[in-house]
Amino acid sequence: MWQEKVLFIVFAVIAIASALNILLQRSPLYSALSLIGTLLSLSALYLTVHAQFIAAVQIVVYAGAIMVLFIFVIMLLNVPKDQPQIEKQKGLRYLAIPFAGLMIAEMFYVLRPIRLTTLPIQPGNAEQAVGTTWSIGTALFTDYLLPFEVTSVLILMALVGAMVLARREGD
Amino acid sequence: MTNLLLEWVIKTIVILLILVTAVAYVTLMERKVMAWIQMRVGPNRVGLGKFRLWGLMQPLADGLKMIFKEDIIPLQANQWLYVLAPALSLIPALMTFIVIPYGSQITLFNHTIELHVTRMNVGLLYVLALTSVGVYGIVLAGWSSNNKYSLMGGLRSSAQMISYELALGLSIVSVLLYTGTLDLVEIVDAQGGFHGLAWNIFHYPLLILVFIIFYIASLAETNRTPFDLPEADSELVAGYHTEYSSMKFVMFQMAEYLNLITASSIATTLFFGGWNGPFVGRLPYLGPVYFTVKVLALIFMAMWIRYTVPRFRYDQLMRFGWKFLLPASIVNIIISSTAILFMR
Amino acid sequence: MVKYVPVLLILIIATGMAAVIIILSRFAKNRRPTREKLMPYECGVEPVGTARERQSVKFYLVAMAFLLFDIEAVFLVPWAVVFRGVVQSEAYRHLKYVFYGEMMVFMVVLFVGLVYVWRKGILEWNR
Numbered sequence: 095m096w097q098e099k100v101l102f103i104v105f106a107v108i109a110i111a112s113a114l115n116i117l118l119q120r121s122p123l124y125s126a127l128s129l130i131g132t133l134l135s136l137s138a139l140y141l142t143v144h145a146q147f148i149a150a151v152q153i154v155v156y157a158g159a160i161m162v163l164f165i166f167v168i169m170l171l172n173v174p175k176d177q178p179q180i181e182k183q184k185g186l187r188y189l190a191i192p193f194a195g196l197m198i199a200e201m202f203y204v205l206r207p208i209r210l211t212t213l214p215i216q217p218g219n220a221e222q223a224v225g226t227t228w229s230i231g232t233a234l235f236t237d238y239l240l241p242f243e244v245t246s247v248l249i250l251m252a253l254v255g256a257m258v259l260a261r262r263e264g265d
Numbered sequence: 266m267t268n269l270l271l272e273w274v275i276k277t278i279v280i281l282l283i284l285v286t287a288v289a290y291v292t293l294m295e296r297k298v299m300a301w302i303q304m305r306v307g308p309n310r311v312g313l314g315k316f317r318l319w320g321l322m323q324p325l326a327d328g329l330k331m332i333f334k335e336d337i338i339p340l341q342a343n344q345w346l347y348v349l350a351p352a353l354s355l356i357p358a359l360m361t362f363i364v365i366p367y368g369s370q371i372t373l374f375n376h377t378i379e380l381h382v383t384r385m386n387v388g389l390l391y392v393l394a395l396t397s398v399g400v401y402g403i404v405l406a407g408w409s410s411n412n413k414y415s416l417m418g419g420l421r422s423s424a425q426m427i428s429y430e431l432a433l434g435l436s437i438v439s440v441l442l443y444t445g446t447l448d449l450v451e452i453v454d455a456q457g458g459f460h461g462l463a464w465n466i467f468h469y470p471l472l473i474l475v476f477i478i479f480y481i482a483s484l485a486e487t488n489r490t491p492f493d494l495p496e497a498d499s500e501l502v503a504g505y506h507t508e509y510s511s512m513k514f515v516m517f518q519m520a521e522y523l524n525l526i527t528a529s530s531i532a533t534t535l536f537f538g539g540w541n542g543p544f545v546g547r548l549p550y551l552g553p554v555y556f557t558v559k560v561l562a563l564i565f566m567a568m569w570i571r572y573t574v575p576r577f578r579y580d581q582l583m584r585f586g587w588k589f590l591l592p593a594s595i596v597n598i599i600i601s602s603t604a605i606l607f608m609r
Numbered sequence: 610m611v612k613y614v615p616v617l618l619i620l621i622i623a624t625g626m627a628a629v630i631i632i633l634s635r636f637a638k639n640r641r642p643t644r645e646k647l648m649p650y651e652c653g654v655e656p657v658g659t660a661r662e663r664q665s666v667k668f669y670l671v672a673m674a675f676l677l678f679d680i681e682a683v684f685l686v687p688w689a690v691v692f693r694g695v696v697q698s699e700a701y702r703h704l705k706y707v708f709y710g711e712m713m714v715f716m717v718v719l720f721v722g723l724v725y726v727w728r729k730g731i732l733e734w735n736r
Contacts, residue, residue: 147387149387150391162400242715243715245684246715247718277618277622281623383614391616424672431678443693445694583671606709
């Protein structure tokens, strides 16, 4: 349907523009806000492939928790906006561009076999679709049980690690 | 397709108009309730021409006054963020109302109209997402005002909001155990038995505890007393909206009352049957009436609590959220899931 | 997918409303800036120091703890939605207790995390 294609293109452009804006802003707070914009457009892109649960969770966790953390840290650290950018090794710039080109070429090579003509998920077979609540609920606790339990340990590790690191200086 | 689009546009505009009027009159309701609880009368003079009208034109007068107040932007403030922050607060507050069902179906001019703007199968998660995004308006307002009190108030207010958002989300999970769906329309439709009185809170009595946790968490989420230390007038000046004047301040106030209305609407939808009630099957127009009555009752309860209970200190507030409310909601999930596992 | 277009619709309309409100106040022609009005407000005295001083690290810890428990809540949501259907259906009868037990293990691990944060005193003072 042409409407879906239009929406996809619109949100893809917004996502890429916000992502570029992250790099081009001087103040870290503006970069964080552009990142929030990127995440919101990514959520809309998830909606175009009928992964509604993932879209909602993207906003709840990524744009609503992780970015809040980022913004708190930026505000706590108070980096002055106009500090001169100190570039210690100018030669690295000339090394970075070929490496970026290499990475993009690798991405194209890996993604070439995928046919980009039709969306794999039609509204008809949405029950078996990936990314809906029912499918995630059943799959997570049957096929993917071990990664799920390991995730809980991972979260515990992150919690303990963050608390230990942050309290070492101000105890 | 264009028919659908037209229907959406009309419904959205109608809902927004009703909302803006509702916010204005909820402020009047707040002042009147505050007055009567404090044994005085409240605004009762602003009327139309010669008629007193019991002060019903007060919100209109206040709105006009606010438009004509001077719009001060502090010199050192971050201009772009300063103007963006109230919008970031207001927009998510307005966006929740498209998934809430206000009634079942009415027939108007030979069209059957469902009384909800859209029906998402992750409706409840959408509401949670908008609550999460609502934090940004406050924290950016505190930062961009370039004022110590605003920054502290903004950081504290947003830290409070995210702490209570956890208890809110986990109490919603408790309700999900019983309803089995995230779709608000389906949740309300399932509460229609027993002549419209099979509300979730009667059908599953364990949900009373969950409702209490949800309600307390939503009072803290919307920065209402007893949790309004970050914006109380005698504390950090006025917290994150110290430096705001005129319409931007109005936007923050609108966002706060809209959040209150949202929290009450979600509570009625999840716990009290939404638009269900006696005789709704025969008279579909009764649906929105029941919904409004229930939402107003919950808003009244919030105001009643505000003018009865003293404020929490900030560390008491955070301690309560993390050490009591969060474990209580986790325990509720365990109890509810055990009940479903064994008793059905 | 089509059902989500009203989200975009109300986003545009609400943004339009906010923009109209801001533009309305900008053109109300009542701007008489004086030095006192443009300074940051500090209860009537001259402001001392800048507003950009370092804040406490406790806010970072709150945000970190919130993030991790939010991830836990997000794992709980699909489990809760599917739980009743699985537990009360015939097809998954052999999985009933396993389904329940899996999530209890997950929650116990995270409860240990909460207890750790509690005992370390991170949920005290400012909080």
